[in-house]
Amino acid sequence: MHNKPICIQFKNDNTSGEEMLQVAGIHVVMGVLGYAQSKLYWQQDTQVPVIAKCMTRDRFYELRNYMHFVDNTSEHNEKLWKVKPFLDCVQKKCLTLPRSHHLSVDEQMVPFSGKCGFVTYVPSKPNPLGLKCFILAAPDGLVLDFMFYNGSGTVSAEDIKEYGLGAAVVKMMTESVPRDNQHCVYTDRFFTNVKSVDMLLGRKIYQTVKDNKSVVILSSWVGSSPPTTYKRRSREHKKKIDVPQPVEMKLYNENMGGVDLCDRFLSYYRCYIRTSKWPVRMFNHFIDLVIVNSCRSDLVSEKTGGANGVGMIGTSAPVSTRKTSHDEMSVMYKRPFGQMDEWTECNV
Known part of the structure; x- marks a missing residue:
């Protein structure tokens, strides 16, 4: 028996600026709530409506996985060329x-x-x-x-x-x-x-x-004067005292x-x-x-x-x-x- 690779086909590979703003907003909400796994935001018992109603889970994963800022086939000379x-x-x-x-x-x-x-x-x-x-x-x-x-x-x-x-x-x-x-x-x-x-x-x-x-x-900005002081805890006096500070x-x-x-x-x-x-x-x-x-x-x-x-x-x-x-x-x-x-x- 041979294992066949699973290929997932998405209906739409195109996106828009508005949809990418939604992806950014979903990441912000995820940072606030802090779930351990991203799929929990769409599961029925832990669903977050503002995320689930905005975008489906599979669509979010698709856009996240295929996010590009440049054409990968273009020539480049920098290590940060992708972003x-x-x-x-x-x-x-x-x-x-x-x-x-x-x-x-x-x-x-x-x-x-x-x-x-x-x-x-x-x-x-x-x-x-x-x-x-x-x-x-x-x-x-x-x-x-x-x-x-x-x-x-x-x-x-x-x-x-x-x-x-x-x-x-x-x-x-x-x-x-x-x-x-x-x-x-x-x-x-x-x-x-x-x-x-x-x-x-x-x-x-x-x-x-x-x-x-x-x-x-x-420092080329100031010297040691005028002298200043700093509050510091003293074991001897059992309270904070002023000590000299440049x-x-x-x-x-x-x-x-x-x-x-x-x-x-x-x-x-x-x-x-x-x-x-x-x-x-x-x-x-x-x-x-x-x-x-x-x-x-x-x-x-x-x-x-x-x-x-x-x-x-x-x-x-x-x-x-x-x-x-x-x-x-x-x-x-x-x-x-x-x-x-x-x-x-x-x-x-």
């Missing part, structure tokens, strides 16, 4: 967002453990295995620019030879930063050397870096965590439905990132009375140097939907 049009669209909108005076450059991981030529392992990240992305962010988690690490072709060979990989990344990430002596970029040790500080000073951009191993601060350390602690804050917001509603296709994972990740950036822009707009600016989805987002607290942002991203019935009348 380049989509990434370029998101990046173009990020570049229109206002730059705050304090910026940070750090790594972000797109979780993925499937087959891909540039999967990276970074043990210090919450999701250590995946696709590594370098991010330029504001202190409140607003992503302003990004680029992916894809091996030897990430940055030019001349820049690597002169500055090293980390500093060469900073050089590329700061291309969109105004050169007016009003901006400071915060990095860790990986992205910094003396040459990079001199290079940014030539662009009228300042830099502050902290080495966590030996607690060393290098001003550059205070500014670094306040402004370096933008990328980590973005990671935190992404983790709240990330869609963890498994996929073996890295373009699908990238699609899901950047849909979530656009939502985080849009919510951040709307929050600032509310607090400043709707000043003029550019948001991720065409809404107003003012230029503001005020840093939004973690507690204020957490209220926006707190899971509000505890019952599936509340999703019945929603539109994806």
